[in-house]
Amino acid sequence: FQKAESDLDYIQHRLEFEIMKSLPDNPAEEENPVTLLEELSVMKSRYKTLCIQLEKVSIEQRESMKSIRAALENTMKMAQALQEHTDLE
Numbered sequence: 001f002q003k004a005e006s007d008l009d010y011i012q013h014r015l016e017f018e019i020m021k022s023l024p025d026n027p028a029e030e031e032n033p034v035t036l037l038e039e040l041s042v043m044k045s046r047y048k049t050l051c052i053q054l055e056k057v058s059i060e061q062r063e064s065m066k067s068i069r070a071a072l073e074n075t076m077k078m079a080q081a082l083q084e085h086t087d088l089e
Contacts, residue, residue, distance in 0.1 A: 012037055 019033045 012041065 016034050016037055019037075
């Protein structure tokens with residue numbers, strides 16, 4: 001993943017350089033490919049942050065489900081023990 005990201009960063013910088021060489025002096029912001037590439041870089045960073053947050057949420061969800069299952073299993077055992085105890089009396 002790091003190699004691919006490094007390659008993409010190199011390509012991005014190379015594209016920025018090539019675009020800057022071929023652009024007129026003052027292109028409009030919405031027409032400026034360098035601006036679009038910068039926005040792409042920001043979006044890539046946000047995506048990476050979201051992936052990290054999503055992984056944390058996923059881990060917490062698994063831990064919560066494990067805890068819920070354990071509590072439910074314990075409750076079922078207690079209910080069964082109470083039922084058996086009341087049947088004996």
